[in-house]
Amino acid sequence: MALLSDNINRIKPSATMAVTGKARELKSAGNDIIGLGAGEPDFDTPENIKLAAIEAIKSGDTKYTAVDGTPALKQAIIDKFKRENNLSYTADQISVGTGGKQIIFNAFLATLNSGDEVIIPAPYWVSYPDIVDFAGGTSVIIECDESCRFKLSAEKLSSAINEKTKWFILNSPSNPTGSCYTEQELSELAEVLVKNPHVNIMSDDIYEHLVYDNFKFKTIAQLNSNLINQTLTINGVSKAYAMTGWRIGYAAGNKDLIKAMAKLQSQSTSNPSSISQAASVEALNGDQGFLKSRAEVFKKRRDFVVNKLNNMNGISCSLPEGAFYVFPSCKDLFGKKTTDGKIIANDENFVTALLESAGVAVVQGSAFGLNGFFRISYATSDELIASAVSYTHLTLPTNREV
Numbered sequence: 001m002a003l004l005s006d007n008i009n010r011i012k013p014s015a016t017m018a019v020t021g022k023a024r025e026l027k028s029a030g031n032d033i034i035g036l037g038a039g040e041p042d043f044d045t046p047e048n049i050k051l052a053a054i055e056a057i058k059s060g061d062t063k064y065t066a067v068d069g070t071p072a073l074k075q076a077i078i079d080k081f082k083r084e085n086n087l088s089y090t091a092d093q094i095s096v097g098t099g100g101k102q103i104i105f106n107a108f109l110a111t112l113n114s115g116d117e118v119i120i121p122a123p124y125w126v127s128y129p130d131i132v133d134f135a136g137g138t139s140v141i142i143e144c145d146e147s148c149r150f151k152l153s154a155e156k157l158s159s160a161i162n163e164k165t166k167w168f169i170l171n172s173p174s175n176p177t178g179s180c181y182t183e184q185e186l187s188e189l190a191e192v193l194v195k196n197p198h199v200n201i202m203s204d205d206i207y208e209h210l211v212y213d214n215f216k217f218k219t220i221a222q223l224n225s226n227l228i229n230q231t232l233t234i235n236g237v238s239k240a241y242a243m244t245g246w247r248i249g250y251a252a253g254n255k256d257l258i259k260a261m262a263k264l265q266s267q268s269t270s271n272p273s274s275i276s277q278a279a280s281v282e283a284l285n286g287d288q289g290f291l292k293s294r295a296e297v298f299k300k301r302r303d304f305v306v307n308k309l310n311n312m313n314g315i316s317c318s319l320p321e322g323a324f325y326v327f328p329s330c331k332d333l334f335g336k337k338t339t340d341g342k343i344i345a346n347d348e349n350f351v352t353a354l355l356e357s358a359g360v361a362v363v364q365g366s367a368f369g370l371n372g373f374f375r376i377s378y379a380t381s382d383e384l385i386a387s388a389v390s391y392t393h394l395t396l397p398t399n400r401e402v
Contacts, residue, residue, distance in 0.1 A: 011130040015367035019351075023361035034380075034388040037361045039175060039325070041242040041379045043294055045279075049241065052282035053275050061278055065271040068262040069096030069250070073277045076284040077250050080235075084208075085222050087233070089252045095261050098272045100206050100236040100249030105131050106261040107202065107232055107251070108167070112137035116166035121152040122369030123327065125175045125204070129369075137166065141369055146318055146329065150177040150370075154188035161192070167200045168193065170220060173207040176368045176375040177327040178302075178320025180211060183218045190224040200257075201231040206249075209240035209291045211322040212299040229254050239324075240291055241283045246276040298324050301378040301385055308389045309376075313396050324379040327365065331372035336397035344397065347371055358391035 019037035026033045056062075069077075074094045081087040097103040104127070112118070112135040119140045120128050129139040142160055144150050157168065170189070172181040181189070193199055203220050211217050221231040236249035251258075271277075302320065309317040309328050314336070317328035330350045337343055338353045347364040351374050354360045365373030378385055 007134055007136075010133040014130075015126045016363055019361050019363050022355070026355075026359075031359060033355075033359045033361060034384050034391070035361045036376045036378070036380065036385075036388055037363050039239070039377055039379065040244045041239065041294075041324070042381055043242040045242050045246070046283075046286075046290055048286050049243070049279050049283050052286075053279040056275050056278035061274050063274060065274050065277060067266045067271050068258070069094060069272070070274070070277050070281075072281050073248075073250075073284075076281045077252070080284045081233070081252055085219050085233075087219075087222055087228065087252065092255050093252050093258055094250065095253075095258045095265075096248065096250045096272055096277065097261075097265060098249070098269050099238065099247045100204070100234055101127060101131075102265070102269065103234050103236075103249045103251045103261070104128070104202070104204070105135075106264050107257065108132055108135040108137065110257065110260040110264050111135075111200070112166060115164055117162070117164045118167040118169065119157065119160050119165060119199075120169050120369075121150075121171075123150055123174070123176050123365060123373070124169070124369050125171060126363075126367050128169055138164075140165075143370060145370065149318065150174065150179045150327065151181055151185060152189070154185075154192050157189055158192045161196050161199060163198075165196070165199050167202055169202045169204065171204040173211060173217075173320070173322025174325075175207065175323055176325050176363070176365075178323040178325045180215055180217070180321035183216065183223065186218055186220050187223050190220055190227055193220075193230065194224055194226050197230060199230070201227065203231055203233045205233060205235045206239055207323040208235060210295055210298060210324060212295065212302065213321065215321045217322075232257065237280050237283045240294075242294075243276075243279070243283065246273070246279060248272055248276050248280045298378065301382065302326065304382075305376060305378050305385060305389065308393075312393055315396070324377060326376050326378065327368075327373050328376065329373050330365075333397055334372070338395055338397055340395075347374055350374060354392060354395060358388075358395040360388045360391050360395075 023033045023035040074091045114136045116137045118132045132139045221228045232253035234251045237243040314333040333344045342353045351364045363375045
């Protein structure tokens, strides 16, 4: 009898975590490595949030809490959805988990049966298909290349839906591309989904506050009142509030789904950290003024990186509206050699050459479901970004063909 289950053998290690881990190992071995693979802000958690955590410790707020979130945090989340998205929820429609990833995991494990299909536009966050596979569902991948700015059209969505479709995943702003769906594009998708009430919508809004050039963020549930019970709207404190290590994600949706997710969580992690929950109350209720200034810093970095990439031989990069990623194409380099003679046959060859020759860690586009691209995270210091761009340029091929 095999030790490992069929379920665990269906999934792969996270590609982004693998790149980050490899970069860390090379650094520990004494190599000079610039890591642009992790989706983690380089800013520190704001001081008022840290002080709220310290106060929670001092006041003895260190016990078990309700499985899926304290009343105080659930109320802060309810207030956030009303204030920022004009969505009204009650406490039994709110779930709090140990990061957004657990929320997604809980939702799929609580709902998917063998044969159920989940529509996932590609490029996608690396974990979506693996979580679907682990839960016993079937991922239906729809490629969306640069010609449509990496976004799914209403026509393609409609064509992909059938009686087996259980979920549709919508991630805007997108990881890995930074692309954002406009209100018009969301409305067109909503029209399709309203006609298919058996299709649940997972709206992953974790990068909501990281949008640029006066882009107006909207979440799909707020555009059509008929969708609010059909949509699980997911968010968290990790990205906007620089709280990746605090591990708090949350969602709002159908009461029966939220209850099922709580049942599952009660048999896995139980409640998220009481200290992290107290800090998250302050994050959501406290001063939000820093969000705009931090977004301005990310915008400057985005503009710098895109400009430099588009001036490199064989690289092209569109200007994303949000998140802190760019998703350049390296397809024009296929069939060529790096400056140290390595053949580039695909995007994985390219990112390996970057790491080994330039000491720059990025993630290949094929990990996100679209070969010929690579993801750069510019959530790091201006100095490191400038160095990484310079080293990348020195590694790129000339026009020498294989």
